[in-house]
Amino acid sequence: MNTAHQVSPRKLEPRGRPSATVQPAWVRITHWLNAIAVVIMMLSGWRIYNASPLFDFRFPNAITLGGWLAGALQWHFAAMWLLVANGLFYLVMNLLTGRFRRRFLPLSVPAALRDMAAAMRGQLTHPNLADYNAAQKLFYLGVVVLIVLTVLSGLAIWKSVQFPLLRVLMGGYDAARWVHFIGMSAITLFLVIHVVMVLLVPRTFIIMLRGR
Numbered sequence: 001m002n003t004a005h006q007v008s009p010r011k012l013e014p015r016g017r018p019s020a021t022v023q024p025a026w027v028r029i030t031h032w033l034n035a036i037a038v039v040i041m042m043l044s045g046w047r048i049y050n051a052s053p054l055f056d057f058r059f060p061n062a063i064t065l066g067g068w069l070a071g072a073l074q075w076h077f078a079a080m081w082l083l084v085a086n087g088l089f090y091l092v093m094n095l096l097t098g099r100f101r102r103r104f105l106p107l108s109v110p111a112a113l114r115d116m117a118a119a120m121r122g123q124l125t126h127p128n129l130a131d132y133n134a135a136q137k138l139f140y141l142g143v144v145v146l147i148v149l150t151v152l153s154g155l156a157i158w159k160s161v162q163f164p165l166l167r168v169l170m171g172g173y174d175a176a177r178w179v180h181f182i183g184m185s186a187i188t189l190f191l192v193i194h195v196v197m198v199l200l201v202p203r204t205f206i207i208m209l210r211g212r
């Protein structure tokens with residue numbers, strides 16, 4: 001069915017052993033910095049949301065960051081610079097080194113759907129950790145797009161007057177708040193599924209820490 005799991009000869013050392021480095025240091029460092037920045041933005045964002053809720057509910061203060069609105073805003077903006085600088089470095093490095101093409105292309109939505117269905121049935125294996133299966137490719141690229149969209153909608157809310165085109169593209173100030181909230185919710189959902197998948201294949205966690 002899915003051929004993404006076949007060990008390609010390119011990925012083997014001369015003696016037939018899987019190549020040493022699966023995740024280069026820059027991927028690991030940017031991944032963990034990104035995870036820290038996203039979680040800080042999420043928790044502080046919930047506190048900011050509580051000050052002026054879009055919907056008929058508030059997040060429990062105990063799971064928010066910042067203590068009060070001003071504190072939460074400071075966390076949110078501090079983590080924003082980390083997220084954007086680190087994210088740009090990750091994207092540029094992926095493009096310059098050709099890793100983006102090697103790791104994420106070709107991207108097949110039907111194959112990703114097949115992989116997801118197999119994962120739900122507990123039948124998706126992950127023997128070659130040097131290759132992402134189609135579902136992972138779609139998932140990881142999807143969260144990158146979501147993060148970009150959430151950052152841009154945040155910019156439209158924060159600097160609404162300075163970036164009128166961005167505000168218009170988001171459908172106006174109020175719609176930008178919706179986009180920002182929906183983006184945050186989708187990233188949260190990604191994080192929950194992502195952590196469950198990592199727990200199911202813990203070797204990937206070691207690789208994301210040690211590279212090998």
Ligand code: HEM
Pocket residue numbers: 027031034035036038039103129136140141143144187191194195198204205206207208
């Ligand atoms: C919101 C926070 C997070 C985001 C946005 C995120 C996103 C990503 C992305 C985009 C990749 C693919 C990276 C690449 O190959 O270029 C990835 C891989 C990975 N992430 Fe995360 N991640 C987050 C949090 C976490 C957490 C908390 C863990 C630990 C439980 C984790 C563990 C991993 C592992 C182990 C891989 C490699 C998976 C594999 O090789 O099959 N991530 N993550």
